[in-house]
Amino acid sequence: MTDRSCKLVTAIVQVFAMFLRPASFCAILLATGHAPYRIRPQGGCTMERYYPVAAVTLICGLMIFGMALTVARTHSTTGILAPAMTGDPRLERAIRAHCNTIEWLPIFLPAMWLFAIYWSPAWAAGLGLVWLIGRIAYFVGYLSAPLKRYPGFFIQSLTAFVLLLGALGRIIYLWLA
Structure with missing residues (x-):
């Protein structure tokens, strides 16, 4: 090798x-x-310098848990109990918003941690908080109307790509150096 x-x-x-x-x-x-x-x-x-990144990771877990509670509450208020996932647009939007957030986690979390390792834990934690704000805006927007999800999606996707491309660029730079 x-x-x-x-x-x-x-x-x-x-x-x-x-x-x-x-x-x-x-x-x-x-x-x-x-x-x-x-x-x-x-x-x-x-590992003190990574505490902010660890805190953002745990806050991310709390956000996912909160979204799961919202989905459970929507199941209850619509009268459509699990395992059914269709039948009411509010329930379908809640499930999709929650699942979409979970789908982004394998992109966001490694990118944030690698950015913290190869660039700056403080910047990684700050960008991680922006990502969380974007995901919450996405979730709230999607629950109210599908077209209202776009501002949150733009914020979180831009932040995720900054983390991803920043970490990847630094790794490639160090690899070739």
């Missing part, structure tokens, strides 16, 4: 390791020389 291939594989492993446990994430970053945080004298690493 070439040095460039190793760097790309390392970047991919970093993302998966980060979600497994912080200790293995630190070990991989230390082994590859990409340790952007303080090393404790007794070994291990501190």
